[in-house]
Amino acid sequence: MEILMSIVVGVLFTSAVYLILSKSLLRVIIGTALLSHGAHLLLLTMSGLKTGDAPVLLDGVTSYTDPLPQALVLTAIVISFGVTAFFLVLAYRAYQELGTDNMEEMKGNESND
Amino acid sequence: MSLLHIAIVLPFIAAVFIPFLFKGFRNIHTGWFVLLVPLALFIYFIQYLPVTSGGQTVSKTFEWIPSLGINFNAHVDGLGLLFALLITGIGSLVVLYSIYYLAKEKEALHNFYVYLLMFMGAMLGVVLSDNLIVLYMFWEFTSISSFLLIGYWYDKERSRYGAQKSMLITVFGGLSMLGGIVLLYIMSGTFSIQELISMSGSLMQDPMFIPAMLLILLGAFTKSAQFPFHVWLPDAMEAPTPVSAYLHSATMVKAGIYLVARMSPVFAESGIWLWLVAGFGLFTLFWGSFNAVKQTDLKGILAFSTISQLGLIMSLLGLGAAALHFDQLDENIYMGATIAAVFHLINHATFKGSLFMVAGIVDHETGTRDIRNLGGLVNLMPITFTIALIGTFSMAGLPPFNGFLSKEMFLLATLEILEFNLFSMDTWGILFPVIAWIASVFTFIYSIMLLFKTFLGKLQLDKLPKKPHEAPIGMLISPIVLGALVIVFGFFPNLLSNSMIKPAVEAILPSLVDSGQEVYVNIYFWHGFTPELFMTIGIVLFGTLLYATLGKWQGIYNRIPEQFTINGVYDRGLEKGESGSFKLTEGIMTGYMRTYLLYIFGFFVAILLSTLVVRDAFSIDTSNLAEIRIYEVILAVVMIASAITILFAKSRLTSIIALGAVGYSVALFFVFFRAPDLALTQLVIETVSVALFLLCFYHLPEISRKEERMGFRFGNAVISILVGITITLIAISAYSNSSVFESISQYHIDNVYKLAAGGNMVNVILVDFRGFDTLFEICVLGVAALGIYAMVHFRGVRRQKG
Numbered sequence: 001m002e003i004l005m006s007i008v009v010g011v012l013f014t015s016a017v018y019l020i021l022s023k024s025l026l027r028v029i030i031g032t033a034l035l036s037h038g039a040h041l042l043l044l045t046m047s048g049l050k051t052g053d054a055p056v057l058l059d060g061v062t063s064y065t066d067p068l069p070q071a072l073v074l075t076a077i078v079i080s081f082g083v084t085a086f087f088l089v090l091a092y093r094a095y096q097e098l099g100t101d102n103m104e105e106m107k108g109n110e111s112n113d
Numbered sequence: 114m115s116l117l118h119i120a121i122v123l124p125f126i127a128a129v130f131i132p133f134l135f136k137g138f139r140n141i142h143t144g145w146f147v148l149l150v151p152l153a154l155f156i157y158f159i160q161y162l163p164v165t166s167g168g169q170t171v172s173k174t175f176e177w178i179p180s181l182g183i184n185f186n187a188h189v190d191g192l193g194l195l196f197a198l199l200i201t202g203i204g205s206l207v208v209l210y211s212i213y214y215l216a217k218e219k220e221a222l223h224n225f226y227v228y229l230l231m232f233m234g235a236m237l238g239v240v241l242s243d244n245l246i247v248l249y250m251f252w253e254f255t256s257i258s259s260f261l262l263i264g265y266w267y268d269k270e271r272s273r274y275g276a277q278k279s280m281l282i283t284v285f286g287g288l289s290m291l292g293g294i295v296l297l298y299i300m301s302g303t304f305s306i307q308e309l310i311s312m313s314g315s316l317m318q319d320p321m322f323i324p325a326m327l328l329i330l331l332g333a334f335t336k337s338a339q340f341p342f343h344v345w346l347p348d349a350m351e352a353p354t355p356v357s358a359y360l361h362s363a364t365m366v367k368a369g370i371y372l373v374a375r376m377s378p379v380f381a382e383s384g385i386w387l388w389l390v391a392g393f394g395l396f397t398l399f400w401g402s403f404n405a406v407k408q409t410d411l412k413g414i415l416a417f418s419t420i421s422q423l424g425l426i427m428s429l430l431g432l433g434a435a436a437l438h439f440d441q442l443d444e445n446i447y448m449g450a451t452i453a454a455v456f457h458l459i460n461h462a463t464f465k466g467s468l469f470m471v472a473g474i475v476d477h478e479t480g481t482r483d484i485r486n487l488g489g490l491v492n493l494m495p496i497t498f499t500i501a502l503i504g505t506f507s508m509a510g511l512p513p514f515n516g517f518l519s520k521e522m523f524l525l526a527t528l529e530i531l532e533f534n535l536f537s538m539d540t541w542g543i544l545f546p547v548i549a550w551i552a553s554v555f556t557f558i559y560s561i562m563l564l565f566k567t568f569l570g571k572l573q574l575d576k577l578p579k580k581p582h583e584a585p586i587g588m589l590i591s592p593i594v595l596g597a598l599v600i601v602f603g604f605f606p607n608l609l610s611n612s613m614i615k616p617a618v619e620a621i622l623p624s625l626v627d628s629g630q631e632v633y634v635n636i637y638f639w640h641g642f643t644p645e646l647f648m649t650i651g652i653v654l655f656g657t658l659l660y661a662t663l664g665k666w667q668g669i670y671n672r673i674p675e676q677f678t679i680n681g682v683y684d685r686g687l688e689k690g691e692s693g694s695f696k697l698t699e700g701i702m703t704g705y706m707r708t709y710l711l712y713i714f715g716f717f718v719a720i721l722l723s724t725l726v727v728r729d730a731f732s733i734d735t736s737n738l739a740e741i742r743i744y745e746v747i748l749a750v751v752m753i754a755s756a757i758t759i760l761f762a763k764s765r766l767t768s769i770i771a772l773g774a775v776g777y778s779v780a781l782f783f784v785f786f787r788a789p790d791l792a793l794t795q796l797v798i799e800t801v802s803v804a805l806f807l808l809c810f811y812h813l814p815e816i817s818r819k820e821e822r823m824g825f826r827f828g829n830a831v832i833s834i835l836v837g838i839t840i841t842l843i844a845i846s847a848y849s850n851s852s853v854f855e856s857i858s859q860y861h862i863d864n865v866y867k868l869a870a871g872g873n874m875v876n877v878i879l880v881d882f883r884g885f886d887t888l889f890e891i892c893v894l895g896v897a898a899l900g901i902y903a904m905v906h907f908r909g910v911r912r913q914k915g
Binding site: 001002003004005006007008009010011012013014015016017018019020021022023024026027029030033034037038040041042044045046047048049051052053054055056057058064065066067068070071073074075077078079081082083084085086088089090091092093095096097103104106 | 737844900
């Protein structure tokens with residue numbers, strides 16, 4: 001299962017990097033969102049999958065899934081959401097001000113200063 | 114801090130007060146105040162003469178950074194004192210001369226004297242420091258003050274060019290020298306020159322010895338204008354003439370000579386040292402004298418002449434290293450080279466200083482320094498002519514002046530080196546007297562040219578901007594004093610031999626003196642019909658012949674095309690360096706984010722994949738894997754399909770929805786992997802994110818609403834596939850090795866209820882065991898919210914401007 005998940009994560013990273021390298025700002029942001037999905041899954045995978053029950057204390061259960069990576073992923077999800085939201089609004093404001101979402105056109109040059 | 118230290122920094126202290134004196138006493142020339150400083154120092158240093166001529170040295174310690182071994186240790190021995198007397202003595206004369214040369218109404222005298230005093234103090238620091246780092250500090254001070262002085266008339270373009278050139282070259286050398294100093298410190302563990310000398314034998318064996326020597330020599334050669342670093346000196350002639358006389362003939366350019374002499378005891382046993390110092394010196398001697406004949410500007414001739422004479426002293430110092438290979442002092446013929454070097458050092462400072470002042474007087478009184486416009490000034494300026502005659506004849510090496518004596522000693526030294534049977538000197542050494550003789554012929558030619566074309570021949574009044582007349586007496590005092598010294602040292606050279614030359618030679622060759630023997634310096638005027646006398650006669654005859662036929666062969670100078678000269682190489686090098694680095698930056702910094710991301714990802718892949726391959730780190734271990742169920746395979750396929758869909762979607766809406774699909778599959782995976790809290794959060798957040806994406810999509814500007822498929826780029830595809838492969842490989846390898854240590858989670862599982870009174874382990878970890886993370890994660894959200902609010906709310910800065 002872990003090898004399968006590693007491959008899935010690899011595919012997510014591939015698509016994310018390809019999107020990040022594209023011209024359109026919106027696609028770049030989609031790429032970063034994909035990248036964070038990949039990272040979260042990778043975090044969880046690396047601690048081992050399905051080693052026990054959900055980490056909620058129950059009588060009679062002896063083996064639980066590792067709770068620590070879950071806590072880490074939860075933190076990461078919230079942070080990446082904050083950053084994505086900020087980034088999206090930034091892109092929205094950039095559309096409004098510059099009238100474009102093309103990264104190539106956003107190249108800084110002397111006349112724009 | 115002893116009196117000696119105060120003496121060294123006195124010029125710096127005095128420099129602080131100069132601007133106040135300049136502003137406060139407008140009707141007195143500021144130079145008169147300045148004059149007191151070098152005079153006082155000269156008298157102070159004279160007192161050390163009996164000490165050093167008795168073979169003693171004086172060392173005074175002043176702790177600066179003792180923990181790093183950097184202390185301002187002043188050390189007075191024969192060599193240091195000789196330089197200190199030159200610096201203060203000629204310094205006094207130059208200040209006196211400058212009082213009459215620079216008008217107090219027109220010039221920014223406070224700047225001039227502040228720079229000059231800075232330079233004087235720095236130079237004293239260089240020659241009297243025992244600590245190499247302190248020496249380096251003062252060394253760079255001389256570079257900086259020289260830069261300021263060359264650019265004194267900063268509104269002139271040539272001045273700025275000359276200042277920049279000298280700065281670049283001398284600072285390049287200075288930094289190399291610092292490298293050499295650091296290497297010496299690594300080898301020996303000390304910055305003290307005296308301690309280095311005492312362990313010079315063991316240093317020879319060190320593999321760093323040669324690099325250290327080369328770096329130190331680079332510093333010395335750039336400062337002392339040795340070939341091919343001499344190019345800055347002729348351009349430094351844009352400085353006011355007192356500066357040229359002081360810095361660029363008598364003192365600063367001799368700092369490199371000083372360094373070579375000072376470090377001789379450390380390095381000179383090596384044959385490389387002998388060949389490098391003597392060889393570069395000799396070639397510089399030839400090159401400088403050869404090029405001096407071409408010049409038409411008085412100061413240009415003098416600049417190339419200085420280069421050539423510095424080469425002469427340098428080669429003598431190199432030849433003097435031969436003396437170290439023979440123990441017997443009384444029969445050591447090679448020591449004559451070192452004596453000649455010290456003697457010529459003094460001689461050159463006297464006659465070159467006076468000649469620069471003469472050039473300044475001619476410039477001041479006629480308005481031009483071009484020898485093509487000058488001539489026939491002998492009747493108008495008889496005193497100046499006399500001084501010039503003494504100076505040029507001494508420079509040419511004619512009796513009865515001091516230049517004759519040192520030139521004879523130089524020729525003798527080049528002849529004696531033929532008998533030296535180490536370092537293949539006995540075969541290639543024949544070049545030394547031959548080149549020395551040719552160079553001396555050229556020296557004779559330009560000396561005579563300097564004198565005759567300026568003062569003899571026809572007076573061309575129509576070409577002169579001013580009506581010439583004799584200079585005021587104040588301006589003449591300094592060159593007269595120097596000219597008188599030329600004659601005095603010429604007739605009574607032994608005045609110097611015991612008081613100054615002997616202690617200096619003892620400082621340059623300490624290992625010979627250690628065995629209790631005494632250096633015996635006796636300079637004769639006449640020592641019979643020796644080979645060097647015939648060489649001098651040959652120089653005079655041949656030089657006269659060549660001077661008489663100058664017009665016929667001068668054409669050879671035009672044969673050398675401009676771009677092959679060292680100046681051409683320097684200029685083009687600077688230009689190419691600038692345009693090259695500009696092109697490089699233009700090429701790398703395209704301004705497109707994609708390029709930079711390509712660099713980053715490319716580097717990421719290159720480093721990680723190559724590490725994987727080089728360390729053979731890839732491993733796969735299937736023993737520890739969880740089983741795969743069909744649901745999960747389906748989910749994985751869905752997820753991969755949606756991720757790929759995003760890449761090929763034509764419409765942005767499709768990509769947003771596909772992204773949502775990926776997010777919800779991640780949530781489902783969380784369910785499969787027994788992570789209920791994660792699944793919950795992921796679902797909610799994915800929903801909000803997709804809403805935000807849609808908001809963004811809706812507000813796309815009209816013009817670029819045109820939907821298009823993402824263009825395919827091969828480079829992007831390669832890089833992203835490589836990134837994916839790298840991640841997968843590393844993930845598999847890492848997981849295969851992950852069972853080396855137990856997880857710490859058993860502690861959380863055991864204590865979640867006992868210590869924290871909770872059942873949900875993830876939540877207890879978030880708010881209890883690792884509550885700090887959560888606190889700052891809340892901060893991140895808060896900051897993001899505030900930032901979004903600010904972005905939306907505060908706008909219009911741009912519009913108000915536009």
